[in-house]
Amino acid sequence: MESSTSNLQLAQVYLYRYAGPIFIIVGIVSCVLSLIVFTRKNLRKNTCSIYFIAFNIANLLFILVSLLSFTLEIGYNIAPALHSLFYCRFRLYFAFFFNILCPSYLLCASIDRVLITSFHARIRQISTLRLAYLTIAIQPLFYILILIGVIFVTNILQIEPNYFYCYIEPGEFTLILTYISILKEIFIPSLLIIFGFLSVRNIQAMRRVRIVPVSGSNRVVGGHNSNSMRSRDRQFVLMLIVDIVTYILFDFIMPCSLVYEQITKSQTSTIEQTQTVYLIKNIAIFSVHIPFCINCYTHIIVSKTFRNEIKNVLLWK
Numbered sequence: 001m002e003s004s005t006s007n008l009q010l011a012q013v014y015l016y017r018y019a020g021p022i023f024i025i026v027g028i029v030s031c032v033l034s035l036i037v038f039t040r041k042n043l044r045k046n047t048c049s050i051y052f053i054a055f056n057i058a059n060l061l062f063i064l065v066s067l068l069s070f071t072l073e074i075g076y077n078i079a080p081a082l083h084s085l086f087y088c089r090f091r092l093y094f095a096f097f098f099n100i101l102c103p104s105y106l107l108c109a110s111i112d113r114v115l116i117t118s119f120h121a122r123i124r125q126i127s128t129l130r131l132a133y134l135t136i137a138i139q140p141l142f143y144i145l146i147l148i149g150v151i152f153v154t155n156i157l158q159i160e161p162n163y164f165y166c167y168i169e170p171g172e173f174t175l176i177l178t179y180i181s182i183l184k185e186i187f188i189p190s191l192l193i194i195f196g197f198l199s200v201r202n203i204q205a206m207r208r209v210r211i212v213p214v215s216g217s218n219r220v221v222g223g224h225n226s227n228s229m230r231s232r233d234r235q236f237v238l239m240l241i242v243d244i245v246t247y248i249l250f251d252f253i254m255p256c257s258l259v260y261e262q263i264t265k266s267q268t269s270t271i272e273q274t275q276t277v278y279l280i281k282n283i284a285i286f287s288v289h290i291p292f293c294i295n296c297y298t299h300i301i302v303s304k305t306f307r308n309e310i311k312n313v314l315l316w317k
Helices: 002-038 047-076 085-116 129-146 149-153 172-206 223-251 253-265 271-292 295-302 304-314
Strands: 154-160 163-168
Touching: 002 047, 002 271, 002 295, 002 304, 047 085, 047 129, 047 223, 047 271, 047 295, 085 129, 085 149, 085 154, 085 163, 085 172, 085 223, 085 271, 149 154, 149 172, 154 271, 163 172, 163 271, 172 223, 172 253, 223 253, 223 271, 223 295, 223 304, 253 271, 295 304
Parallel strands: none
Antiparallel strands: 154 163
């Protein structure tokens, strides 16, 4: 048991030391390029672009606040969170905050695509720039209030004589937060799958039935422009689908980690078992960041429109 624990500890150190900086750089470049593309004149009036802009801003902050901090702490033993209670609480609070805000913006974009690809003009009219801005603005305020309790129960915990960890103190709030986290890890991916499926179904139907265009901020009337609009809608749906798939693939480790943590809490745990729980959680934390670091590159692979825009950006067009 002790040998397996030390191997796992060594694995997480190497993971954060070598892979951590790579994903930080790759993630920052990904977010910056995506922001440049989606704020370009020919895309920024599309509601899905607005959600992608918010999504990438949240991703960038998540990388800088959370992944960078964990990489320095675990990979290089530079741990301000273990020496400053203020920073410990700040880091954990915003890690929780962005961990739920990022997929929430992705979920909003998925709902928007279901609306905009609907057969019914009235449903398509629901998708507006005003609604997008309002939704994007309300969500951070909502999550700030919901998660405010995290600040007051976060502390620097001593797991064993020479092992400290910045996390929430054991108690009822920890149990409630853990169950909420498990539900979030199940609920959001399930909704993403549902809305992703509905978007794909609508797109497939669009190939068979001509949708009557409606006036709006991101809709154009006319045969050629209508086809262009529908082509762009398909491109956005493709980008969303790949984002959903990568998010679910790398996120599933976290609910497994949380369930394992609850199982071990109901048993008498040794120091090695407790340490193993935190080691697995650290690996799950790293995995959670990955989809938010690579979305630009997956968009380049699946979307011709996005590839062309990236070329134009790199060529200063």
